[in-house]
Amino acid sequence: MVTLKQLAQKLNVSVSTVSKALHESDEISKDTIERVKALAQELNYQPNKVALSLKSNKTKTFGVIIPNILNHFFAKVLYGIEEEATKKGYDIIICISNESYSKELQSLEVLGNGSVDGFIISIAEETQINNQTQHIESVLQQDLPVVMFDRVTDEINCDKVIIDDFGAAYEATNFLLKEGRKQIVLLSNIEELSVGKLRVNGYLKALEESSDYKNKPILIHIGNNDQIEECIEALYTQYPKVDGILSIDNTTGVVALHKALKKGIEVPNNLSIIGFSDENVLPFTEPKLSTISQPAIDIGKASVDLLLERIKMKSQTDIKVKTIKTNLVLRGTTK
Amino acid sequence: MVTLKQLAQKLNVSVSTVSKALHESDEISKDTIERVKALAQELNYQPNKVALSLKSNKTKTFGVIIPNILNHFFAKVLYGIEEEATKKGYDIIICISNESYSKELQSLEVLGNGSVDGFIISIAEETQINNQTQHIESVLQQDLPVVMFDRVTDEINCDKVIIDDFGAAYEATNFLLKEGRKQIVLLSNIEELSVGKLRVNGYLKALEESSDYKNKPILIHIGNNDQIEECIEALYTQYPKVDGILSIDNTTGVVALHKALKKGIEVPNNLSIIGFSDENVLPFTEPKLSTISQPAIDIGKASVDLLLERIKMKSQTDIKVKTIKTNLVLRGTTK
DNA sequence: CTGAAAGCGCTAACAT
DNA sequence: ATGTTAGCGCTTTCAG
Numbered sequence: 001m002v003t004l005k006q007l008a009q010k011l012n013v014s015v016s017t018v019s020k021a022l023h024e025s026d027e028i029s030k031d032t033i034e035r036v037k038a039l040a041q042e043l044n045y046q047p048n049k050v051a052l053s054l055k056s057n058k059t060k061t062f063g064v065i066i067p068n069i070l071n072h073f074f075a076k077v078l079y080g081i082e083e084e085a086t087k088k089g090y091d092i093i094i095c096i097s098n099e100s101y102s103k104e105l106q107s108l109e110v111l112g113n114g115s116v117d118g119f120i121i122s123i124a125e126e127t128q129i130n131n132q133t134q135h136i137e138s139v140l141q142q143d144l145p146v147v148m149f150d151r152v153t154d155e156i157n158c159d160k161v162i163i164d165d166f167g168a169a170y171e172a173t174n175f176l177l178k179e180g181r182k183q184i185v186l187l188s189n190i191e192e193l194s195v196g197k198l199r200v201n202g203y204l205k206a207l208e209e210s211s212d213y214k215n216k217p218i219l220i221h222i223g224n225n226d227q228i229e230e231c232i233e234a235l236y237t238q239y240p241k242v243d244g245i246l247s248i249d250n251t252t253g254v255v256a257l258h259k260a261l262k263k264g265i266e267v268p269n270n271l272s273i274i275g276f277s278d279e280n281v282l283p284f285t286e287p288k289l290s291t292i293s294q295p296a297i298d299i300g301k302a303s304v305d306l307l308l309e310r311i312k313m314k315s316q317t318d319i320k321v322k323t324i325k326t327n328l329v330l331r332g333t334t335k
Numbered sequence: 336m337v338t339l340k341q342l343a344q345k346l347n348v349s350v351s352t353v354s355k356a357l358h359e360s361d362e363i364s365k366d367t368i369e370r371v372k373a374l375a376q377e378l379n380y381q382p383n384k385v386a387l388s389l390k391s392n393k394t395k396t397f398g399v400i401i402p403n404i405l406n407h408f409f410a411k412v413l414y415g416i417e418e419e420a421t422k423k424g425y426d427i428i429i430c431i432s433n434e435s436y437s438k439e440l441q442s443l444e445v446l447g448n449g450s451v452d453g454f455i456i457s458i459a460e461e462t463q464i465n466n467q468t469q470h471i472e473s474v475l476q477q478d479l480p481v482v483m484f485d486r487v488t489d490e491i492n493c494d495k496v497i498i499d500d501f502g503a504a505y506e507a508t509n510f511l512l513k514e515g516r517k518q519i520v521l522l523s524n525i526e527e528l529s530v531g532k533l534r535v536n537g538y539l540k541a542l543e544e545s546s547d548y549k550n551k552p553i554l555i556h557i558g559n560n561d562q563i564e565e566c567i568e569a570l571y572t573q574y575p576k577v578d579g580i581l582s583i584d585n586t587t588g589v590v591a592l593h594k595a596l597k598k599g600i601e602v603p604n605n606l607s608i609i610g611f612s613d614e615n616v617l618p619f620t621e622p623k624l625s626t627i628s629q630p631a632i633d634i635g636k637a638s639v640d641l642l643l644e645r646i647k648m649k650s651q652t653d654i655k656v657k658t659i660k661t662n663l664v665l666r667g668t669t670k
Numbered sequence: 671c672t673g674a675a676a677g678c679g680c681t682a683a684c685a686t
Numbered sequence: 687a688t689g690t691t692a693g694c695g696c697t698t699t700c701a702g
Contacts, residue, residue: 001448001449001477001679003678003679003680004679004680005679005680013688013689014688014689014690015679015680015681015689016680016681016682016688016689016690016691017687017688017689019680019681019682020681020682020688023681027687027688028687028688029687029688032687032688046444046447046448046449047448047679047680048389048448048449048678048679048680049448049449049450050385050388050389050394050449050450050678050679050680051389051449051678051679051680051681051694052679052680052681053385053694054383054385054386054389054678054679054680054694054695054696055679055680055681055682055693055694056680056681056694057694059385061428069404069410069413069414069417070407070410070411070414070615072405072407075404075405075410076405078404078429079404079405079431082404082429082430082431083431083433086430086438086441091428091445091446091450092428092429093396093426093427093428093429094413094417094427094428094429095417095421096414096417096418098418103421106421109381110426111426112381113336113381113382113383113384114336114381114383114384114385114386114695115384115385115426142336225618228618229618251618254618254619255618255619258619258621262621280405281619283560283563283564283586283589283590284589284590284593284616284619284620285619286593286597336695338694338695338696339695339696340695340696348672348673349672349673349674350673350695350696350697351672351673351674351675351696351697351698352671352672352673354695354696354697354698355672355697355698358697362671362672363671363672364671364672367671367672382695382696383694383695383696385694385695385696386678386694386695386696386697387695387696387697388678389678389679389680389694389695389696390677390678390695390696390697390698391678391696391697392678449679
């Protein structure tokens, strides 16, 4: 890399003159500015980012910690984060916690040594189940701002970006009720997560409020991904009269649809299905799955915006919790 | 952040003593070492990464540039990269080119200012179509190592990680031929890419070599993602006798299967389908799609390993091109 | 055994 | 208008 020093030597001026010239300081003569700029251009001078960071105590970089990059939702949020960060002149350093608390802790520690100006994080399942917060508190105490998204916790007082999980599930369940569905099942493989619980509650609340609805709520919890198919087959066997399904994750709805069709169940005539998702599975469904759309890219953008605001303002402003709107998108699996 | 200076002041010793003590230099007395370490621990001292980078001219960070994070293949490679990098004590800075040359160029320039020790890149579609290489050459000339994976170009002389795209398609096509298929269609939405071309060639070569096979090769190119379904429907109309499909991307195979079943075509009895992919779509298929498996995580790991080797050795060793083995995984859509 | 000093590349207050 | 100096946090050579 070309340095200021090298430019200075070639031009027989001092380093500070070169520095000022490149910043078009009016302490410097027009002539010198031009000479300096010309040489800088010629040698493709780029200010050393590390030196700038050391001097300014700012890295123009932030850390992003996500639980699982193979989950399409997080990939999409990341897409939004990257786009917005780049637009604002920031780099992002990615860490994948892989749903593990210790990996999350490690990432926070490693990047907390001056590598980043702040964090955007969605916490690991393990962290959430055990309700661990100390590692995030400790980052905050170092005066490094943190924005949490999607998987958040009330225990920590920081900016957050969420969707109205409760409301979205509530709305979807009410839609099924209005369709006249009599036995509505909730499918989930994320009950352990804050968002999962909220969605379950939305479903329960809607059923509870409905005077017409006679059945008990039915919650089907799918342990791990290998069991999705058998669990859903079992569902149709155990509840042959099911006429409404709300899937609160981004996979089980599609599988429920496939299995229903295979069993000869008419969708949406005799069974409505609403998924939580993720338009990229649509080519794989027929009829097209109706879903609650999560504006993942917007979540990413909003997280970046909150973080940059916080970096600018530090503790000046109040904590913000931004709720991104979801939409119930009716396609072919609802009437 | 706590600094060496602060430790030194509290202990009434010099900064250099503290530094040496923390490194357990034997220039320093046992006693001092212990006092220093105790205080460092207590105050949770962490060496400032930026200062270390400036001093050592190494960042222990590298840049990863991928075309599209929403593509599951790249997400998986990224997973492998992140895991291996973390294991080796490196951070990764992610850039998403979004298939655009200018974004790719920008990322390379932005990170080429001392932010990273090297790059791992899979080039954008636009870059590949226009055969642009200057931006990568110029990084290489700055003595920043580059490893390319998947979408590579012969024009650039650097370490590479690829799969045997030609061989994989060749093997899959031969399998279909051995099944006795008489009209084998190739489905693709990635013909513009190096990997796409190689896969097409593998298919063509296999057909050409087969003395039994009488039909002409049929290449169906799907323009953009919105057209997948209609193109495939058109395929079944135009070629009602199709009895073998090789999909060389990670989406069209699944759609081809769904559409075939919907048309009442018996799979695999009257039609075999092999996809190129991506096990995460399997829950959405029945029978399960047979695929050529791309070991994406291994590709990521191998890329990191090559890069770190190169960073260590600089120009000492020869350029390496590592070919990761694929597997033809027979499931339900082949006999 | 400990400390002073230089230097990584840059900026900026303070001379000249 | 240009140069000198100090300092960001750290390591390392050289003195003491």
